[in-house]
Amino acid sequence: MDEVVVFPEPKDLKRYDGVLTVTGGSRILFGPEESPVLRHAASEVRRALGNLEVRFGVPEGEAGPGDVWLGLGGCRELSGRGKAEGYVLDVRDRITVRAPEEAGLFYGAVTLAQLVRPGGTVPGLRIVDEPDFVRRGIFVENKWGMDLMSLENWKDVIDVLSRLKLNTLDIGVYGCWCVQYEGQVTEFLTVPLPNYPLLRTEKTIRYYSPSSGWKHLTYLPVLFEEDLLGDIVKYGRERNVLVYPHFNSLGHNTLIPRLYPEVSAKDEEGEPTGYGYCLSEPGTYKMVFSMYGHIIKSYLLPNGVRHFHIGMDEVYPVVGADPRDPKRRVDPWCRCDRCRGRSRDELFLDYVVKLCSYLVEQGIEHISMWHDQFARQGLLEALSERLEEAGLRDKVVLHWWHYGLAPPESIRPELGMRAWMTPMHGYFFWWVYGSYLRNIHDMLKLGASQGAEGAESYGAYDPAFHRELCCLAEYSWRNDAGDLEGFRRKYLRYMFGEASREAEEAxxxxxxxxxxxxxxxxxxxxxxxxxxxxxxxxxxxxxxxxxxxxxxxxxxxxxxxxxxxxxxxxxxxxxxxxxxxxxxxxxxxxxxxxxxxxxxxxxxxxxxxxxxxxxxxxxxxxxxxxxxxxxxxxxxxxxxxxxxxxxxxxxxxxxxxxxxxxxxxxxxxxxxxxxxxxxxxxxxxxxxx
Ligand SMILES: [Zn+2]
Known part of the structure; x- marks a missing residue:
């Protein structure tokens, strides 16, 4: 029998003899009534099998030989924590997909689309499948290029993710780095905040284009200017992709404190540093809550989204944060009279607990934070305890990030905190291509062995990262999928079929x-x-x-x-x-x-x-x-x-x-x-x- 290559690798696949040939008279029938997710399930099947008739609300008994029937219920084989997205696909004289929930029917359709061969044949088989990690996806940093993506571009990303059964897209909406071009700090804000009209990140890029000569492009992020976040969230939801925002706090934060100096961290003389917040200033909390609250009310709750990422990484002194004096090293930790009287650890933990409490009050149930600053300050135990005392621990997810070889030894499961793994799938499209397969594989294996519940890799989006996304999909869906060498060969067979040997060499x-x-x-x-x-x-x-x-x-x-x-x-x-x-x-x-x-x-x-x-x-x-x-x-x-x-x-x-x-x-x-x-x-x- 010829090989069946599916990404991500199904949990259990048994072959039957023979193939089913789908003809123009075959129909795509759904047990449940029509819904957005099921409409997209139908369009996935039609993309592969041609424009067959689609009907909803059809009992299984009405499906005949050659038909595709997708319905809810009857999946006792599914038992893991990924059951809600599981499905059972059976191809004999007809194709049936059963799932406990609509998400599983969608994924059954996605798998079916990958099984179709030229001529509309589908190999006889039975797949029983469900994911290991409940959250699988990518974080797209607010950075160069991502700020020029249109709604159509974001939809394309969601389509690619959903066809790999990746169900999470975290979008950076606020983040700052350092002076790099045009004497400006690299800062991006991609949601409009009507109460803070000064906050706009206009950019100028000068470059040479072989097709159109010298260019001088001045623009605002498309997401910001067209206020697109809500549309992207909605589009994702209809394809079982959770879209949620990442809004930096403390570190990677210069725009807000520079333009609203009253909330900025201060130096010993009480002068605003333009980097980080004063954590003793009530106005800081008022402003951060107001911004987060606006995003939650405008984009998230109306679309049923209860996730929010508050950053918190890399809170330390840097050069390049002050555009007037780029070589000056600036500290994000406030040195005002009020802050100086308290320890940095205490200020940090208080801030985090206040922020998390506010978010939970607003209806957020999953608050994501990077792990590194807590680890750097030796605060992981204290963080876990403080969150537990405040009744917040089960609402917080630590994102363990590591982009090089040799992952950390432990993600500290003994702390009892929820964990997602963050390797890198690709970022520096403007620099040079780097391969991150080893990083993805090792980080996801580590997470699987220590109880992580999700994987959300870091970076930007470029179609050239496709192999990395497949690798992420593979090991986040099925933690025990074969070794990395096996993945590499499988990917090339998927991409090139019989030419895969040649492709291995290239x-x-x-x-x-x-x-x-x-x-x-x-x-x-x-x-x-x-x-x-x-x-x-x-x-x-x-x-x-x-x-x-x-x-x-x-x-x-x-x-x-x-x-x-x-x-x-x-x-x-x-x-x-x-x-x-x-x-x-x-x-x-x-x-x-x-x-x-x-x-x-x-x-x-x-x-x-x-x-x-x-x-x-x-x-x-x-x-x-x-x-x-x-x-x-x-x-x-x-x-x-x-x-x-x-x-x-x-x-x-x-x-x-x-x-x-x-x-x-x-x-x-x-x-x-x-x-x-x-x-x-x-x-x-x-x-x-
Ligand atoms: Zn202060």
């Missing part, structure tokens, strides 16, 4: 440069992004590509060897994906990998040239002309990015690529003027300032 080359490790760490530092951050010891803006070039020059031989290895892998990956994409289930995903490989190769070739040119400068002829060719290759990369990446990802991605383009053009000008007789020292040609 993917192996991409993995060689994209997986965590020495080569990937080396590669990451070639791109402009790390140099957008303020370093107090260096002039700002920083010199690019000068800084990475200087690093490479400290070990020319080693650097050249690594660059050549990277170029070899990237080229082989490009060639492989290029020949494979015509045979892929999702060609646009393969296009995405190919352009990632092209980006990697292009930058590696540029630095290989710069290394040689710096050393041969003054002796070799024609370096300027050679660089001309590299600039053409750079524009080719940018044109490919523009062709392949989603429009909302382009301004930020092209801005980063423009930084290198500008640097190369500057060096070329100096090389050419040197060729015309004006001889500059090499330092001046290759470095800026």
């Amino acid at each position: 993917m192996g080359h991409l993995e060689a440069v994209a997986e965590h490790g020495e080569l990937h760490s080396f590669l990451r530092l070639l791109f402009p992004y790390p140099y957008t951050y303020v370093n107090p010891k260096k002039p700002y803006p920083r010199d690019y590509p000068g800084e990475p070039l200087r690093n490479l020059l400290s070990d020319v031989e080693g650097s050249e060897g690594k660059l050549r290895t990277i170029i070899g892998h990237a080229r082989a990956a490009e060639e492989g994906f290029s020949s494979l994409k015509g045979r892929a289930r999702f060609p646009e995903v393969v296009d995405g990998w190919e352009v990632e490989a092209l980006r990697i190769r292009t930058f590696a070739e540029e630095f290989l040239f710069l290394l040689r040119a710096f050393r041969e400068y003054g002796r070799a002829e024609g370096l300027g002309e050679e660089l001309e060719g590299l600039l053409e290759a750079h524009d080719h990369l940018m044109a490919e990015v523009e062709r392949v990446k989603k429009p909302y990802l382009l301004p930020q991605t092209l801005r980063e690529l423009t930084t290198m383009r500008r640097g190369l053009a500057r060096i070329r000008r100096k090389l050419l003027s040197a060729a015309e007789g004006e001889v500059l020292p090499a330092e001046e040609v290759f470095f800026d300032g």
Whole structure:
């Protein structure tokens, strides 16, 4: 029998002999009356089987051979905590899907859609299936690109998630980082807050577009300007995807305290620092409650959503938080007279308990928080106790985040707190592709072994992250799905069918440069992004590509060897994906990998040239002309990015690529003027300032 490949892997699958062939006369019949979720279940089946007749409220007895019947009840085989989303699918002379609830019927339909082969045949089988983690999904940070997504773009994300039986989409609505571009702090607010009209995060992105020349884009987040959160929540709900907001507090919080200094943390002199809150100031609570309350009343409760993420990560001093003086290290902990009299731990726990109490009063039943700041301050036990005293412990979920190799040893199950796992599925679409399969696999296995109830991975959204999403779906639905090597092969069979052997080779080359490790760490530092951050010891803006070039020059031989290895892998990956994409289930995903490989190769070739040119400068002829060719290759990369990446990802991605383009053009000008007789020292040609 040929293999059945389904993502995520069903709990139990038994094959029967033979196949069922669905014909134009087959019907899709539902036992229950029509509902939004069931309408979408029907459309999933029709997407795979063609536009068959759909009817609701049909008893099972009316279904005949060749029909699809989906109805509630009769699922004694389902027994786990994921039962509410479980289903039993049976394919013999007809197809039946039974489930305790509508969500299970939807997932039965999603599985059925994946089973259909060309010609409308479905293999005879019986699947008994339910998830291990009750919450499975992603967090989309409010960040570059995500702020340009339209309602249609968000709907596409929800469709992708729901077809992988991922049921959770956490959307970042407020978060702040540090000065990176245009002298502005990177801050995003994506819900309008009518009581606080100063809070707007207008952005300007200047970049070069090969198709339309120099661009100067000034905009507000689309979510904010069109007030879309409620529409996204509603769309998700109809596809069994919980959509809920993430609104930072304490850490990642500069916009609110800068514009409303009365709530800001203060320094010893009582001056607002513009980062973090004063936790002794009643106005702080009034403002935070008012903002959270508005979001809950406007977007969540009307759609039956009772989840809220309050952030709380990384509450520590940083540089880049003060746009007037980016090199100044700013503390989010208030030093006013009132705060100074109390310990930081006490202030923190009091704040958290007050916030959670307020949210529960407003009807929120699941309050998410990151684990790290409590761990950093040694407060996990105290947090658990304080929440227990306040009767809040079962309402709070700690999100354990870790994005590298070697996950933490424990998520502290003895504390009795609810836990979700947060690996990364992909984030830096504007920087360089990283593979997070190992991180996802290891974090979810850890969570499963220590009683976690959910997995919500971190990042942004780019279709190039599809493999990571499948991995997340696989191990969050079925914690004991096979090992990671098995997953990798299964994914390629799913994507490429019979061409999967060839695909293994191409993917192996991409993995060689994209997986965590020495080569990937080396590669990451070639791109402009790390140099957008303020370093107090260096002039700002920083010199690019000068800084990475200087690093490479400290070990020319080693650097050249690594660059050549990277170029070899990237080229082989490009060639492989290029020949494979015509045979892929999702060609646009393969296009995405190919352009990632092209980006990697292009930058590696540029630095290989710069290394040689710096050393041969003054002796070799024609370096300027050679660089001309590299600039053409750079524009080719940018044109490919523009062709392949989603429009909302382009301004930020092209801005980063423009930084290198500008640097190369500057060096070329100096090389050419040197060729015309004006001889500059090499330092001046290759470095800026
Ligand atoms: Zn204070």
